[in-house]
Amino acid sequence: MSFPWAQEYKPQGTVSKWVDERLPLPRLVYNAVGAGYPVPRNLNYFWNFGVLAGVALVIQIVTGIVLAMHYYASVDGAFNSVEHIMRDVNAGWFLRYAHMNGASFFFIVVYIHIFRGLFYGSYKAPREMIWLLGVTIFLLMMATAFMGYVLPWGQMSFWGAQVITGFFSAIPLVGEPLRQLLLGGFAPDQAALNRFFSLHYLMPFVIAGVIILHVWALHIPGSSNPTGVSVKGEQDTVPFHPYYTAKDGFGLGIFLILFVAVTFFAPNMLGHPDNYIPANPLSTPAHIVPEWYFLPFYAILKAFTVDFGIPFTGIIIIPAKLMGVLAMFGSILLLFFLPWLDTSPVRSGHYRPLFRKFFWYGLIPSLVVLTYCGGKPPYTQWVVLSQIAAAYYFAHFLIILPIVSRIERPLALPNSITEAVTGKPLPAAA
Amino acid sequence: MVRLIAFLVGLFFSGMLLLGLGDTVVSAIKEPALPTVEAGFHEETLPVTFAHDGPLGKFDRGQLQRGLKVYSEVCAACHSMKLVAFRDFAALGYSEDQVKALAKGWKTEVPSINPETGEPATRPGIPADKIPSPFANETAARAANNNALPPDLSLITKAREGGPAYVYSLLLGYRDQAGYKNEEGKELLKEFPDAATPTGLHFNPWFANLNIAMANPIASDDLVTYDDGTKATRAQMAKDVSAFLTWTAEPKMENRKSAGWAALGFLLIFTILAFMSYRTIWADKKH
Numbered sequence: 001m002s003f004p005w006a007q008e009y010k011p012q013g014t015v016s017k018w019v020d021e022r023l024p025l026p027r028l029v030y031n032a033v034g035a036g037y038p039v040p041r042n043l044n045y046f047w048n049f050g051v052l053a054g055v056a057l058v059i060q061i062v063t064g065i066v067l068a069m070h071y072y073a074s075v076d077g078a079f080n081s082v083e084h085i086m087r088d089v090n091a092g093w094f095l096r097y098a099h100m101n102g103a104s105f106f107f108i109v110v111y112i113h114i115f116r117g118l119f120y121g122s123y124k125a126p127r128e129m130i131w132l133l134g135v136t137i138f139l140l141m142m143a144t145a146f147m148g149y150v151l152p153w154g155q156m157s158f159w160g161a162q163v164i165t166g167f168f169s170a171i172p173l174v175g176e177p178l179r180q181l182l183l184g185g186f187a188p189d190q191a192a193l194n195r196f197f198s199l200h201y202l203m204p205f206v207i208a209g210v211i212i213l214h215v216w217a218l219h220i221p222g223s224s225n226p227t228g229v230s231v232k233g234e235q236d237t238v239p240f241h242p243y244y245t246a247k248d249g250f251g252l253g254i255f256l257i258l259f260v261a262v263t264f265f266a267p268n269m270l271g272h273p274d275n276y277i278p279a280n281p282l283s284t285p286a287h288i289v290p291e292w293y294f295l296p297f298y299a300i301l302k303a304f305t306v307d308f309g310i311p312f313t314g315i316i317i318i319p320a321k322l323m324g325v326l327a328m329f330g331s332i333l334l335l336f337f338l339p340w341l342d343t344s345p346v347r348s349g350h351y352r353p354l355f356r357k358f359f360w361y362g363l364i365p366s367l368v369v370l371t372y373c374g375g376k377p378p379y380t381q382w383v384v385l386s387q388i389a390a391a392y393y394f395a396h397f398l399i400i401l402p403i404v405s406r407i408e409r410p411l412a413l414p415n416s417i418t419e420a421v422t423g424k425p426l427p428a429a430a
Numbered sequence: 431m432v433r434l435i436a437f438l439v440g441l442f443f444s445g446m447l448l449l450g451l452g453d454t455v456v457s458a459i460k461e462p463a464l465p466t467v468e469a470g471f472h473e474e475t476l477p478v479t480f481a482h483d484g485p486l487g488k489f490d491r492g493q494l495q496r497g498l499k500v501y502s503e504v505c506a507a508c509h510s511m512k513l514v515a516f517r518d519f520a521a522l523g524y525s526e527d528q529v530k531a532l533a534k535g536w537k538t539e540v541p542s543i544n545p546e547t548g549e550p551a552t553r554p555g556i557p558a559d560k561i562p563s564p565f566a567n568e569t570a571a572r573a574a575n576n577n578a579l580p581p582d583l584s585l586i587t588k589a590r591e592g593g594p595a596y597v598y599s600l601l602l603g604y605r606d607q608a609g610y611k612n613e614e615g616k617e618l619l620k621e622f623p624d625a626a627t628p629t630g631l632h633f634n635p636w637f638a639n640l641n642i643a644m645a646n647p648i649a650s651d652d653l654v655t656y657d658d659g660t661k662a663t664r665a666q667m668a669k670d671v672s673a674f675l676t677w678t679a680e681p682k683m684e685n686r687k688s689a690g691w692a693a694l695g696f697l698l699i700f701t702i703l704a705f706m707s708y709r710t711i712w713a714d715k716k717h
Contacts, residue, residue: 041717083513083585086682093682094689238715246708253701260697264690265485268588276589276679277581286638305450320450327443334439340432380458384451391447398440402433421716 003038003222005234006031032215038237039244040225042421046120047223047244048251049113054211055252056106061204063099071151073197075190078153079278097267103145104270105259107293110138118338119359121228121347126221128339133214135335137207142294142332144203147196149291150188154275159288161188161196167301170322187281227420228347229413236417287377295374296367299386300393301328302378327390334397341397344405346413354408358400366392467625471612473635475595476602480673485691488684489677491523496656497674498522500667503654504647505583506537508575510563513584514678517557521681529557538562576630578643587672588679594672596636601668603636604646610635 009030011020020027030036070089072081085092114134117123123131146164150157165188168179184191222231231237238244262269270292274285290298304324309316318326334341349356366389373386414420481490498519501511516533524532539552540562555562565571572579587593607627610618612635618625627633631641652662660666677683 041715043717080513087513087518093686097686238717242711243715246704246711249704250701250708253697253704257694257697257701260690260693264686264693267686273589273591276585303447303450306446306453308446323446330439330443334436337432337436341436343433380454380463383454384458387447387451387454391444391451394440394443394447398436399444402436 003231003234003237005237006038007035007239009034009036032219033245034241035239037219037222037240038231038234039223039240040231040236040417041238041243042225042227042417043223043244043247044226045251046112046116046226048248048255049109049116051248052109052251052255053106053113055255056102056109057204057207057211059102060099060106061208063095063102064201064204066095067099068201071197073151073193075153075193075279078151078193082152094263097263101259101263101267101270103148104291104293105255105262106141107145109255110141111293114138115364118363119349120224120226121342121344121349122224123339124342124345124347125339127218127224129217129220130214131339132336133210133217135332137210137214138335139332140203140207140210144200144207145291145293147200147203149275150193150196151200152275153193153279155277155279155283155285156272156275156288158188158279158281159285160290161192163288164290165192167325167328170319170325172322224347225417226348226350227414227417228351229415229417229420232416233418289375292371292375295372296370297328297331297374299370299374300331300390301325302374303327303383303386303390305383305387327394331390331393334394338397338401342401342405344408344410346410351411351413352404352408353411354404355401358396358404362392362400363396366390366396465621467618467622467640468638470614470616470621471610471618471635471640472638473599473603473612475592475636476599478595478598478669478672480594480669480676482673482676482683485687487687490673492658492660493670493673494522494677495524496658496660496666497670497672497677499654499656500648500671501583501674502536504667505671506561506564508564508571508580508644509583510565510580511561511584511678512563512582513560514681515558515560516555518681522677526557533557533559536562538564541566576643580644583675583678585679587676594676597675598668598672599636600634600642601648601671602665603634604649605633605635607633 009020009024009027011017011026016026019025027036067085070081070085070092072078074081082096085096087093089095117131117134146160150161161183165179165183168182169175171178180186182192183189184195222237225231272289272291289295301324304320304327307316307320308318308323344352344355346352349359369385369389370393373382373389376382481487481493501509516529516536519529519532520526533555536555540555540559542551542553543549544551565574568579581589587597590596592599607618610633612618625640627641631643632645633640634642648664648667651664653667654662656662680686
C-alpha cells in the first residue's frame with residue numbers, strides 16, 4: 001500500500017472475519033476505493049472523471065448486454081432488429097438511446113480525464129505506467145466504439161467500416177490481403193458483421209481488465225494532485241471514503257443529469273441521419289463521416305495531401321494516403337512516449353508558465369479546429385485549417401514540449417499540499 | 431534518443447503538412463473551386479413548428495390521424511412503411527375495432543399463400559401485420575417509377591437532416607425552374623445554363639441535388655377529405671403528413687420525454703443530497 005498511515009481494514013463480526021481470512025476481497029475494496037486509500041486533500045473537480053469513466057463503462061456493459069439479447073447480427077436483419085428494439089422491446093428505446101449516447105459520454109469524460117492528465121503532468125514519474133495503461137484503454141475504446149457503430153448496419157455503419165478497414169490497404173504489399181483477412185471478404189459483409197459483433201461484446205471486458213491494472217498501478221504511488229507536489233505526510237491526505245466518495249457522488253449526479261438530458265430529449269443530436277438508412281453497398285453517402293469523437297483523427301488523416309518522394313524524379317517513397325494513415329495512428333501512439341518527451345520535473349501546468357501557454361493557446365485550439373474540420377467536406381478552407389492544426393499537434397508533442405521542458409523556468413512550488421491549501425507554512429518537520 | 435527520434439518524426443509530419451498546406455493554397459489559387467449549383471440554390475428548410483416540438487411537446491392525435499389519411503391515400507401508392515404495424519395505429523387514438531377496419535380496408539393486401547394450392551396469394555390485413563408494401567420488390571418499384579426507388583417512409587424524418595421540417599419543405603418545394611431565382615435574386619438557369627432539370631425529374635430546390643424523381647405529390651388542395659372537417663390545403667396536408675412521419679419514426683417519443691422528466695427530477699434530488707453530504711463531510715477539511 002502506498003502510505004504507512006493508511007487506515008487498516010478491521011473486519012467486524014464473525015462472518016467478515018471468516019471471509020477476510022479466506023478471501024480478503026472486502027479488504028481489497030476497502031484499500032482500493034474505501035477508507036484504506038489516502039488521497040491528496042486538494043483534488044479539484046477534474047479528478048472526478050476517472051470514476052465517471054468507470055461509471056460510463058458500466059452503463060455501456062449493462063445496456064449492451066440487454067441489447068445483445070434482442071439484436072440480430074445479420075446483414076438482412078441487423079437494421080430491423082435495432083428498430084424492433086426501438087419499437088417493440090419493453091423500454092428498448094431507452095436501452096438503445098442510452099447505449100448510443102453512453103458511448104459519446106464515455107468519450108467526453110475520457111477526453112476530459114486525458115486532458116487533466118496532460119495539464120497536471122499525471123504521466124510523469126512515478127506514474128508512467130498508469131499513463132501507458134490509460135492510453136491502451138483509449139485505443140481499446142476506439143476499436144470498441146468503431147465496431148459498435150457498425151452493428152446497426154445503417155449507411156454510415158457500412159461506409160464507415162469500408163473507409164476504416166480501407167486504412168489497412170494503404171500498407172504496401174500486404175495491405176489488401178490483410179484487409180480481406182480482417183473483413184473475411186472483399187467488402188464489409190456478413191462475415192465482418194459477425195466478427196465485429198463478437199469483438200464488440202468481448203472488448204469491454206478487456207477494457208475492464210486493463211482498468212483494473214490502471215487502478216492497481218495508480219495505488220502504488222497514489223493519486224496525483226493539482227499542485228503536482230508529492231504527498232509529504234498524513235496531513236496532506238484524506239481517506240478516499242467518505243471524502244471522495246461523497247465528492248464523486250456529487251460529480252456523478254451532474255454527469256447523469258447531462259447524460260439524461262441528451263439521451264431523453266435530444267437522443268440523435270450526436271448521431272448522423274444517414275445511419276437511419278439501411279446499409280446499401282451500391283449507394284455511397286455524399287459525405288462519409290465518423291462519430292464526433294473520431295473527427296480530430298479523421299481530420300489528421302485527410303490533412304496529408306502530398307506524397308513524400310524524391311523531388312523532380314517522380315519517385316514516391318510514402319504516398320499521401322499511407323502517410324495519413326501513419327500520422328493518424330501516430331497521433332495517438334505518440335502519447336505512449338509522452339513521459340519521456342516532457343522532461344520537466346515540475347508536474348502541474350500551474351507552475352509552468354510557458355507550458356501553460358502552449359497548452360491553452362496551442363494544443364486545445366488545434367484539437368478544436370481538427371474536430372470541427374474533421375466533420376466538414378474537403379473544401380479548401382477546411383483542408384488548410386486542418387493542415388495548420390495537425391502540423392501544430394505533431395509539433396506540440398514531438399518538438400515544442402521537449403524544448404519547453406528544457407528552457408522553461410518554472411514558478412516556485414509550494415512546500416507541501418497542506419501549505420498550498422491552508423496558505424500557512426508547515427511547522428518544521430519532525 | 432527518444433527525444434531525437436521524436437524531433438525528427440515531428441519535423442517530418444509537420445513538414446509534410448506544411449508542404450501540403452502550400453500545395454493546397456497554390457492549387458486553390460491556380461484552379462479555384464467552381465461554384466456549384468447546390469451551394470447557391472439549395473434551400474434551407476422552411477420554418478414550421480409542430481405540437482411535438484421541444485422537451486414538453488406531445489403529438490397532436492388529430493393531426494396524426496389526418497397525416498395517416500394523407501399517407502394512406504397519397505404516399506402509400508408508391509412508398510412502403512415496413513417498420514410500422516397496423517396494431518401501432520392504436521397509439522393514434524383509434525379503437526381496436528377501428529384498427530381492425532383500417533387493416534382490413536388497406537388498399538394493398540398482405541402477401542400470403544393459398545392454403546389449398548400453396549400458390550402465392552394475398553389476403554386482407556389484420557392488426558398484427560406490418561403495413562404491406564405497394565410493390566412486391568425493388569425491381570417492381572423501380573419499373574413502375576422511371577427507375578427511381580421510392581424510399582421506405584418509416585424512418586424518413588430521422589434519416590434526413592432537418593427531420594419533419596425537411597419533409598414539409600420538400601413537399602411544398604416544387605417550383606417552376608424557368609425564371610427561378612434564389613433569395614439573392616440570381617436566376618438559376620442564367621448562372622448555370624447546364625443545370626436544366628432533365629426529363630423525368632422534377633425541380634425542387636429543397637432536394638439535395640435540386641432534381642427529384644418524385645412528381646409533386648400534393649400539387650393541389652383537397653386531395654383527401656379530412657374526417658374532422660379540417661380544410662385540406664396543400665400546406666395543411668404537408669404539415670399533417672410530416673407530423674405523422676415523425677410519429678412513425680419515433681413512436682415512443684412521448685414515453686421518452688415523460689421518462690426523461692421523471693429521471694431528471696430524481697437526479698436533481700439525488701444531486702442536491704449528494705452536494706449537501708459532500709459539503710457536510712468536508713466541512714472540517716480545508717481544501
